[in-house]
Amino acid sequence: MTEYSSGDPHRTLELLWGDRARPSRGPRPALTLNQIARAAIEIADADGLAALSMRAVAERLGFTTMSIYRYVPGKAELLDVMVDTVNAESPMLEQVEGGWRAKMEVCAREEWELFHRHPWVLHLAWHRPALGPNGTTAYESALTALSGIGLSDKEIVAVFNTLYGYVRGVARASVDARLAERRTGQSEDEWWSSRERFWRELADPQRFPTLNRIRNSGAFDVVEMDFEFGLERVLDGLEALVAGRSHGGTAEGGAI
Known part of the structure; x- marks a missing residue:
């Protein structure tokens, strides 16, 4: 299930961009917002968003639940802070040598790794971002890497x-496959082995000749989608677009 940011936008932006160490009320702070976010991330990394609660975070830190509320109004706002905290792991592409393609390759592979370190991020709606400083900085870096190569703002x-x-979609499939094995105790190979009857009795080669030919060739032996193969094909397509611009193609200006 996808979760959508539903916290108070004004309070969230204060938490993300303001003094993240100061509680909203009470005595001198014993915690920082970063400590709370890190504890919450550890819980979500290990057991998913279903295990995340203000109480669970408080217990992990050795504080009362009410003490956590002095820093964060609720779980919705905490999720936004968590996302922006892990967004600090996104690469700064200005430091990557090479042209736009080299930078985008690094961006894609680093995000792939980030999603596997923090799979819960895949269950949050990415089209409604937290709008924190780390995420905004990473996005600025990526847009800058794609600027000045002949694309319009909309195309960028x-x-x-x-x-x-692409990266997010394939990462979601990869993470889901690993999660299924973890929760069921059954590997992908074991799952398919238990359904051997499908191939033996139901997938008639006369009715499904292409499916059987490809299966017999061993092409289905790769359990996970080939991330690198897909990444190269996506970049090839994007490179063709950029090359077309540099050879006289027109680009409509204007930001969306």
């Missing part, structure tokens, strides 16, 4: 969304 956004959407 579309190119980034295409690449990010």
Whole structure:
């Protein structure tokens, strides 16, 4: 299930951009917002968003639940802070040598790794971002890497969304496969082995000749989608667009 940011936007922006160490009321702070966010991230990394609650965070830190509310109004706002905290792990592409493609390759692979370190992020709606400083800085870095190569502003956004959407989609499939094995105790190979009857009795080669030919060739032996293969094909397509612009194609200006 996808979760949507539903916290108070004004309070969230204060938490993300203001003094993140100061509680809203009470005596001298014994915690920082960063400590709370890190504890919450550890819980979500280990057991998913279903295990995350203000009480669970408080217990992990050795404080009362009410003491956590002095820093964060609720779980919705905490999720926004958590997302922006992990967004600090996104690469700064200005530090990557090479052209736009080299930078986007680094961006894609780093985001792929980030999603596997923090799989719960995949269950949050990415089209409604937290709008924190770390996420905004990473987004600025990516848009800058795509600027000045002949694309219009709309195309810059579309190119980034295409690449990010691919990485996120394949990461979700990969994470779901690992989660299924963890929760059921059954590997992908074991799952398919238990359904051997499908191939033996139901997938008639006369009715499904292409499916059987590809299966017999061993092409289905790869359990996870080939991230690198797909990444290269997406980048090839985007590179063709950029090359077309540099050879006289027109780009409509204007930001969306």
